Amino acid sequence: xxxxxxxxxxxxxxxxxxxxxxxxxxxxxxxxxxxxxxxxxxxxxxxxxxxxxxxxxxxxxxxxxxxxxxxxxxxxxxxxxxxxxxxxxxxxxxxxxxxxxxxxxxxxxxxxxxxxxxxxxxxxxxxxxxxxxxxxxxxxxxxxxx
Numbered sequence: 001x002x003x004x005x006x007x008x009x010x011x012x013x014x015x016x017x018x019x020x021x022x023x024x025x026x027x028x029x030x031x032x033x034x035x036x037x038x039x040x041x042x043x044x045x046x047x048x049x050x051x052x053x054x055x056x057x058x059x060x061x062x063x064x065x066x067x068x069x070x071x072x073x074x075x076x077x078x079x080x081x082x083x084x085x086x087x088x089x090x091x092x093x094x095x096x097x098x099x100x101x102x103x104x105x106x107x108x109x110x111x112x113x114x115x116x117x118x119x120x121x122x123x124x125x126x127x128x129x130x131x132x133x134x135x136x137x138x139x140x141x142x143x144x145x146x
Contacts (some may be wrong), residue, residue: 004050022061023064026065026066029062029064032053032062034083035059035081037053037084038051038053038080038081039059039086040087040088041085041087042089043071043073043077043087043088043089044064044077044089045090045092047065048090049063051085075080113136
């Protein structure tokens with residue numbers, strides 16, 4: 001059990017700290033553009049913004065989310081153009097696996113299935129214990145009659 005917990009913790013830590021990209025708020029993103037620190041961005045139709053920024057001498061990947069479909073935002077596109085930022089537009093479709101709906105469904109379904117399995121295991125253990133008790137009672141009754 002301890003090994004499973006340690007492996008789970010290590011798996012979580014590796015996925016949490018492995019992502020070298022920086023999350024920016026939308027306001028921070030605009031400030032970086034105006035300061036000339038954003039070199040390229042990819043805008044999608046679902047408000048996702050990713051790209052690279054220079055922070056001192058280091059170049060770092062970043063991601064943030066706009067308030068509207070960022071590829072359709074005329075103000076954002078104008079600011080990017082004014083500051084010479086290379087823009088790539090990406091159309092993200094709703095089809096495909098896994099969809100956000102599937103994730104929400106699994107989030108709700110997992111505890112229900114877990115609870116169901118727990119009840120089944122408890123009932124099976126109760127049945128096994130009852131069988132053992134009835135055998136012991138039967139053996140004990142046979143010894144008394146002999």
